Amino acid sequence: MHDGATAADGERSRRASTALTLSVVCAAQFMVVLDISVVNVALPSIEDSLGFEDGGLQWVVNAYALTFAGFLLLGGRLGDLAGRRRVFLVGLAAFSAASLAGGLADSAGTLVAARAVQGLGAAILAPTTLAILTASFPEGPRRTRALATWTAVGIAGGTAGNLVGGVLTEYLSWRSTLLVNVPVGLAAVVLTVRHLRADRPTPPRPRLDASGAVVATAGLGVLAYGITQAAGSGWGARSTVLCISTGVLLLIMFVVLEARFASSPLIPLRIFGNRSVAAGNVAMLFAGACLNPMWYFLTLTMQNILGYSPVQTGLAFLPHTIVAIAVGAGAAPWLMSRVDGRVLIAGGALLAAAGFWLQAQLTSGSSYAAGILLPAIVFSIGSGMLNTPLTASVNSGIAPEDAGAASGVMNTTKQVGGALGLAALVTYAAASGNDKAALLNSYNRAFYAIAAIMILTAAVALALPAHRDRSE
Structure with missing residues (x-):
């Protein structure tokens, strides 16, 4: 009897510990994703307050996005080399301190610098949160449920950014959009120190691939900058071509360094021998090129065509969040124990494609129910269906010592896909005029x-290996 009670107490303690781990890393993930968009609505107030020069305001957004994209691979690998909890704490500290500095900034330069450091902290946090989850939960239904929660929190953060930014800016100040991160970050630091078990790399401890880190970070940063240039200057502009070409060449150099010269590579190329990782990252690239830019075009549609205010726009996004979270965190884990994961990904992508087709039928006279809500329900169900199994697939079959590298690759793929997708879509769909009809078209x-692109994502998903969760 005593042994049974002891075993039961141990199981309850283990589950409580993993639940706390999930809560802490999801809070960090929420902050990271939220800050990609939370300042968007506050930009006019920031411009009035700090007096940005023409063209300078974009760097409030781009400084975060560029450092985030540029340091993701390095951020992911650091956890494998120095210990995931230690690196997680470093990322939290950097992100929280930069949020405080940005919220108190008294000049444009200070705010942009703070946003750049925020992006660096985010690049450490995003892959490390996922690496901690994959290390804490063995493959199977429990990991699937954890990944579903992590994915749903990311969706909520992305959607909530515009709403939170609008409410905070309207009723408090633009500074609160940054300062709100400070108490959340400090609470996460305290919980991490008190409750997350320290981990140490198994000996022999590998060294950081410094040359690979420099080349990869430079390549991703320059590529991301070139993509942002394309959105404003066009794909044929000299600055765009130069930056993108340089970024691609640096990334090719990085692959050569990793394959031929690195004794402890930043990204072990062996992980791409896993078909789930290789095909899954291609699917993630295409999905990111759709699901990230759609918020941009939906925001413009609601404000420029339907005449919604910033707060109304944020509220109008709530069904997108609720449906995607309900499907992603609720239905997806249940479905993954009964349906092949690649079928779920392909089916979700096709359903999302149908929703985006419905969204393209909007007119200036459309009601909210027909023009926004109905398409939102359809494509949010589809995205909720595909996100969790795709994340699980990309991280399946990975050795614990490579978990950070794999999650860094996945986050980089998603981020680069979103940036490429937005630049390509802005160029492709450029309006022929400034009147409402031209903008709507x-x-x-x-x-x-x-x-x-979502249909193409479905086709790539069929190249994934068959996978279904085993019952616990």
Whole structure:
């Protein structure tokens, strides 16, 4: 009897510990994703307050996005080399301190610098949160449920950014959009120190591939900058071509360094021998090229075509969040124990494509129910169906010592896919005028293109190996 009670107490303690781990890393993930968009609505107030020069305001957004994209691979590998909890704490500290500095900034330069450091902290946190989850939960239904929660929190953060930013800016100040991270970050630090078990790399401890880190970070940063240039200057502009070409060449150099010269590579190329990782990252690239830019075009559609205010726009996004979370965190784990994961990904992508096709039917006279809510329900169900099994697939069959590298690759793929998708879609769907009819045609063209890319995502998903969760 005593042994049975002891075993039961131990199991309860273990489950409580993993639940706390999930809560802490999801809070960090929420902050990371939230800060990609939370300042968007506050930009006019920031410009009035700090007096940005023409063209400078974009760097409030780009400084975060560029450092985030550039340091993701390095951030992912650091956890494998120095211990995931230690690196997680470093990322939390950097992100929280930069949020405080940005919220208190008294000049444009200080705010942009703080946003860049925030992006660096985010690049450490995003892959490390996922690596901690994959190390804490063995493959199977429990990991699937944890990944579903992590994915749902990311969706909530992305959607909530515009709403939270609008409410905080309207009722408090633009500074609160950054300062809100400080108490959350400090609470996460305390919980991490007190409750997350320290981990140590198994000996012999590998060294950081410094040359690979420099080349990969430079390549991703320059590529991301070139993509942002394309959105404003066009794909044929000299600065765009130069940056993208340089970024691609640096990334090719990085692959050569990793394959031929690195004794402890930043990204072990052996992980791409796993078909789930290789095909899954291609599918993730295409999905990111659709699901990230859609918020941009939906925001413009609601404000420029339907005349919604920033707060109304944020509220109008709530069904997208609720449906995607309900499907992603609720139904997806249940489905993954009964349906082949690649079928779920392909089916979800096709359903999302149908939703984006419906979204492209919007007119200036559309009601909220027909023009926004109905498409939202359809494509949010589809995205909720595909996100969890795709994340699980990309991280399946990975050795614990490579978990950080694999999650860094996945986050980089998603981020680069979103940046490429937005730049390509903005160029493809460029409006022929500034009147409402021209803008509406432009946005609808973008949604037709997103639907087509989602169909391509479904086709790539069929190249994944068969996978179904075993019952616990």
